[in-house]
Amino acid sequence: MPQENGRPTPIPLTVLTGFLGAGKTTLLNRLLQDPALSDTVVIVNEFGEIGLDHLLVETVDEDMILLGAGCLCCTVRGDLIAALEDLLRKRDNGRIKAFRRVVIETTGLADPAPILHALIAHPYLSLRFRLQGVVTVVDAVNGCSTLDEHPEAVRQAAVADILVMTKRDLAGAEPDQLAARLRQLNPGARLEGPDVPAETLLGGLFGLDGKSADVREWLGAEHAAPDRHGEHRDHHHAHHGHGHHPGHDHHHDVNRHDAAIRAFHLVSDTPVPRPAFEMFLDLIRSAHGPKLLRLKGLVAMADDPERPVVVHGVQHVVHAPVTLDAWPDADRRSRLVLIVRDLDPAFVERIWDAFLGRPRIDGPDAAALSDNPLAIPNG
Template identity: 60%
Template sequence: MHETARRPPAPFPLTVLTGFLGAGKTTLLNRLLREPALADTLVLINEFGEIGLDHLLVEKIDGDMVVMTSGCLCCTIRGDLTATLEDLLRRRDNGRIAPFTRVVIETTGLADPAPVLHTLMYHPYLTLRFRLDGVVTLVDALNGDAILDRHAEAIKQVAVADRLVITKTDLLDASGGATRLRARLSALNPTALQFDAARGEAVAEKLLNIGLYDPDRKIPDVRRWLNAEALVDQHGHAHHGQESHAHDSHAQDSHTHDINRHDAKIRAFALRHSEPMPVSAFEMFLELLRTAHGAHLLRVKGIVALADDPARPLVIHGVQHMFHPPARLETWPDDDRTTRIVFILYDMDPAFIEALWKGFAGLSAPDRAASDENQSPPAGD
């Protein structure tokens, strides 16, 4: 057999679909599975009984898998996600199941999505076969505020998202509840684009192919992936004034005041610097941050200029203490050759990271774009 024939295919894009109980994941997934973009997709769910796929079911392969009219495969997660994914890859490579080209994992409503992301970042074989395309989080407009108040998992689901889908807005009255919720979600995660399911915005075109690589041009699209400009916008006049109004209009409501104090534990900011970082200094910076303060790093994404080869930037992506193996790009994807790292933090002051960066780089403190709406105490490490 020719050598190239034995090579595994390019990594499959993998989307994590999450959201708290009752957010509408089942409804959205059913709708997405009817779109041509999800043909030849492998869907992983916890139990078939939790999702109404009977109208799509064509054939049951075994106790864990069904084939749907759309061409998708649907499989239950049997305990360990790593074992499930490895088994499915073996079946695909051996021709025992259809050759899926995309994977969607639906988490349980109570799940912290971080362990799923850790699985994809840590396992050496899975990092070769899958690439994280994005995290899509659903938020129920009717109950979203109350859920975010009471459940830390819901806060984390929002904080790690690349896309936020707001559901059930058509069931709200005209009191502005959806506007307040959107402002709150923007404060928690300014870089995640928001879509309204009731308006038909939650379609495959908006929710898929949102990772680092543009699937059409086959090149990195760092600006879209980081969306660091959203942090600048939130700090600037366009968004700052709107969000200030949303918070101030409820300043007399003690319940809302408590919400804002709770949300203040989440901070989003972008670290930017124009000078290349010495390789050893950057490795020490990242290692110290990861090992000593990983619990505070809900999500980290960035492109870094390194002094050993400034023409070939390094791409990093982490969730808490777990980081995907850094990748060197062959060239900068655009004219912006500055280091840009987006952080979503829990109970940690961005000033601590800036000071740490300054200490290792031996440079002046980098410029930072951050949301001033939230205030949090320094890290307690």
């Protein structure tokens, strides 16, 4: 099998999530008819809930189905980690056809953060699989009310790399309001319609052709570029809390969730010392891990600036960094995207600046951080 640094080349893995009734099954059925997915393993939580009957050919074993396109569908009734380990054993032993990609379809009520955490925290699976992206399906008819009523739906949208809006033709004017709300909640995500091509959804930084995708797109830089204070330009009027803001006469406050969940960028124009970067990651994940919903980025290390390092993180765990052979575009800056809950971006920026030797201390925590950049303020 292909090797990377003496080990098997990691298998790209995509997480497909979305709230109940959003249209994940319809999207998955369409994707599976694309010949490009003929060597894909699809993992679903309960096979009986998925309408794939027209694609079935034969049962491989009790929990594995061979689909008409040649994909495998592994039904997860137990532990996801155990299912992935079993798939790898069968693949390595030649008991099933070697697959090139895995798609995990979560239940509608799933919080994707623990799933991502499990994928990158496991010492073996983190070597054999590489998170390619999170695709979240959102129902245009009920999307706003679902975000109002279900925290799981908010988390699903917040951690997405791609948001797929379904049922637009049934929703009247609702899609525009929902799209604006999703852009506030996750400005770095790409917003697509239900007919999005498979290669768009399942491409990404680690494509099967071995080439890196556009990093600006992967990092959401076009939509979430920070100003000099680290705030999103399109968040200028956001984050007024959970109630109605006096200056707005909306039916409801579209930013009611955004006061808790934020996405922002950290950027460095100069290469980053590796020890400083590792200490920064250790500090953020150890002190604020539960609040770190997602971290991803491309970093120029001072000891090897011509070969950027790709990082993925969820909560307390950061995936083993991957070094690319070369920069995929002309932009050589280090760029990190963080999606956080109840964590002040300005505080994280001050820590980042302190580790890079460019402290910009202000506010109530100034004294503590000036004396000790590792200090963590209360709250």
